[in-house]
Amino acid sequence: MVKKLADILAEKGVNINFQYGGKAPKEMVDREVKKEPFPRVKKLKEQYFNTLSSATMEFPYWYTRKYRELDGEIPVIRRAAALKHAFSHSTPTIWPGELLVGGKAFYYRGSFPMPWLSEGYYMAKEDELYKAALERGMASSGELSKFGSGGGNVTQNFGNVVSIAGKFGIRTEEVPALIKCAKEWVGKSVDDLGHKYEQMVPEYDIKEKVMRSLICMFDSGFTLPLGREVINYYYPLQYGFQGLIEMANEKKDEVAGRADGDGLVGMDRLYFYEAVILVLEGIQTWIRNYAQEARRLAAVCTDNVQQKKEYEEIAGVMDWISANQPRTFREALQLTYLIHIATLNEDAISGMSPGRLGQVLWPWFEQDMEAGRTDEGEVLELLECHRMKFTCIDCFASTGVVGGVLSGNTFNNLSMGGLTKDGKSAANRLEMLIMESGITNETTQPTLSVLYDEKLPEDFLLKAIECNKTGTGYPAWMNNQNAVQFLCQQYGPEGMTIEEARAIAIGGCLETSACSWHDLTLNGKTYTVPGGAGQPTSVGVHFIANPKVLELVLFNGYDHRTKEQVLPPHNKRLETYEELWETFKEYYEIVVDCLATTNNIQHDIWRKQNMSIFHSLCKPDCLEKGQHIGNMGIRYNATFNIESCGQISQINAQAALKKLVYDDKKYTLEEIKEAILNNFGFKTAAEVGSFSLAAQEKKGEGDKYDELHNDCLKAPKYGNDDSYADSILLEYEEWFCDMCRKHESLYGKPLYSCQISVSTHGPQGAATLASADGRLAGTTYADGSMSAYPGTDRNGPYALFTSATCWDQTQSQNSQLNLKIHPNAVRGLEGSKKLLDLTRAYMRRGGFHIQYNIVDSKVLKDAQDKPEEYRDLMVRVAGFTQYWVEIGKHIQDEVIARTEYEGV
Secondary structure: OOOEHHHHHHHOOOOOOOEEOOOOOOOOOOOOOOOOOOHHHHHHHHHHHOOOOEEOOHHHHHHHHHHHHOOOOOHHHHHHHHHHHHHHOOOOOOOOOOOOOOOOOOOOOEEOOOOOOOOHHHOOOOOHHHHHHHOOOOHHHHHOOOEOOOOOOOOOOEOOEEEEOOOEEEEHHHHHHHHHHHHHOOOOOHHHHHHHHHOOOOOHHHHHHHHHHOOEOOOOOOOOOEEEEEOOOHHHHHHHHHHHHHHHHHHHHHHOOOOOOOOOOOOHHHHHHHHHHHHHHHHHHHHHHHHHHHHHHHHHOOOOHHHHHHHHHHHHHHHHHOOOOOOOHHHHHHHHHHHHHHHHHHOOEEEEEOEOHHHHOHHHHHHHHHHOOOOHHHHHHHHHHHHHHHHOOOOOOOHHHHOOOOOOOOOOEEEEEOEOOOOOEOOOHHHHHHHHHHHHOOOOOOEEEEEEOOOOOHHHHHHHHHHHHHHHOOOEEEEHHHHHHHHHHHHHHHOOOHHHHOOOEEEOOOEEEOEEEEEEEEOOEEEEEEEEOEOOOOOEEEEEEHHHHHHHHHOOOEEOOOOEEOOOOOOOOOOOHHHHHHHHHHHHHHHHHHHHHHHHHHHHHHHHHOOOOHHHHHOOOHHHHOOOHHHOOOOEOOOOEEEEEOHHHHHHHHHHHHHHHHHOOOOOHHHHHHHHHOHHHEOOHHHHOOOOHHHOEEOOOOOOOHHHHHHHHHOOOOOOOOHHHHHHHHHHHHHHHHHHOOOEOOOOOEOEEEEOOOOOHHHHHHOOOOOOOOOOOOOOOOOOOOOOOOOOOOOOHHHHHHHHOOOOHHHOOOOOOEEEEOHHHHOHHHHHHHHHHHHHHHHHOOOOEEEEEEOOHHHHHHHHHOHHHOOOOEEEOOOOEEEHHHEOHHHHHHHHHOOEEOOO
16 A cells, blocks of 8 residues: 555654644534625626636737737837727627626636737647747746636637637637737747847846746746736726826827927827827727617617616716716726726736725715715625626736636735825725625635734724635735835835825735825815825746755756756855855845846836836826836836745755754765655655645655655744744845845836745746655645745744744735634634734734635545535635635645644
8 A cells, every 4th residue: 555644654653734723623614704695796606607717819809900000100109009999899798787897808707818918829739839939948837837627717628619828718710810810929029029139148048947947937027017016096086088088188288399308208208198098099989888788788678677777877887987087986986997907908917906995985985875875785786796897807828827826816906904194094984895795705806905003993803804704815914014114115215205105005916015195086075095106016036936946056056857957057065054055045146137137128128019008097107207107107116026935945945954964964965865856765746646745655665765754854844933943034034135135127126025925836846856844846835935834833823923023024025924724713703803813913023914714624625526516615825815626736735735723
């Protein structure tokens, strides 16, 4: 009989399937909090569950057609006209029962490719261009990234449907159009041009090897040059689209032919304002087409009076907001959603977050409530509809991006709480309803975050805890004071003040994002509302696999998986721990340097060839300056970062090496390396078909490495208030946060530290050999950045908190800590207060982020065996929530393996 690691260790008295604070009951325990959505929303949700992610060529067809016609036109005008054409020709679809309408495509759950960004992976496999693309390093992320096979993912061809990017289904009759359209962009796309010029970087050869080895998950310019930021709804909400067109026309008259002292971009303003007008006209037509479709549906709806009335109401709403400032809460909510979709349709974006929507929409909510135009029941139903619309948003990119990083999610993060501009609690009644809608209509989007501050009222905080207890994994908790300090440090040179920093919201899954305040006037009353004011917050150097870098240090820069010399040989004997640590830092900086320079070129091509227009006009101060985001028209530009992944697995491996090789001298480094190459006598995770450490199987070749492996597993581990491991983390953090600021973006601004994993800890773990902490080949890394490796946090959550806060977390854009808690541990009001106390304890110690999976591990195991019975089960992965059946097995195994807390 094949022995699994968990069984082997159990024989030695070591339990790797660790539970803290007691033992879970034998029977499965369901979540405590359960509520139902409104009937119409329940039907829309069922429709979502029965819908597959679908792709269409409509938008790219019209875009490419107009773009081709305008060869020779000024680039920004050419792009604007193409966008106008595509928006104007987008087919409007309104689904029965909807109160909010619109979407990325005419499918219920649809998206479309953008071959002007990257066309290579759309090609048919027999196409030589596609085969050439496979030789590029960026293909590696797709090879090791997997989606869950259930739910709405189209992972295989069937019938008349072809699977592309491992997730989307496209009808076979549209495939020729896809290939023809893609070929028109060969050599012209952002990806192709970026690749052409990044090859001029002297370190390019190293960069490609880094990509093939999966040290880096993917280029930040590869299909997703934007995102992980906070949108700004203010300008259309305040002025209406027609008002913005009039503003742009006035600005044209002011700047035409005038450089105003700036010979580089001063003259560009005229073209930018003309582009703004073109795009806004296209968006107006797009919205009015929905009004026309609603009137058509009302005319043919003769047997359902209520539905006919709703179509007529939709027509009225869409006609009005196509030009004017909204009059009601419903109109304002509808407009913000359309602004969001228009931004996503302009560019391939993941993590475009609504920000503090409950404060942005407060003026309409307050005035409608006071005037009796609505009540909280109607608002809640609209908010449930809003959740359905956001959950239907799909991001079309490569398998490696959408699967290996996003797990099919789009990270639309809605922030609540925080402070007002003058430092008072910003929590309001509308935000309470937003949380209630997250309880009654449990969906993946928008995910929710609480900007925790000591000034927030108790009832608001307990409502957030109630929402946590649904088991959906939201809201996440962010330390508002940490975020304010980070923003003041990073953006102080660009004028950030503490008052402005209080406008903070979370972009993407948990990126601290620069925002700003705006004075909004509605019916003569002025309100101060927040909105995004910075460039994308998660671009630069994407997801460096820290354990993989350490692996290359041990093997002199050689990757035994790809059989390549990835980094220059250091040829050191590594006779001291200090030499090991110095070599790790040297290798890390080589990786960062080659990635930062090549990504700067990719982003430079993006801003020159694919400039944002609608996105820019919505952000301060682009419209005032007459410059798009790529020309630094936006207020805050120091937004590029360096992302790490698997750092706790790296820290644990370093601790084991320091203890076993350098301090105790029980083993030589060569003995450790030999054991690593032989995977400590175990099969690989790919051979076993499980990516959890406990499930790994012995080869059956004896016990040569058993004692060594046992010692590696018993070596000091992060998360236990153990100064041996924590001192290594502290030294790493102080170096890493400082090192990041020594590199600069294409805008000449210092980069900064971003410490999250999203889903990259799965595929990057799959590309990594065994490591000195006892982790086996191909198994998933520790998730997040402050989460303990599954089963290694043996002293409870407060010991974990002490380890996590041994360094100053305000020096990084973020950090990430996930906890899995059994539902029984937080049951009832007393349990809610315990969970709130736990959250407060971490925030008060200086932690930035914590999020919870309140779920019985037995439920997850059962769902893995019987996915058809768990279509609506959601879990928190690493900064986002996703349907269990749509997550790849790498990540499912890792979530199951996390330590389950039976008491808090």
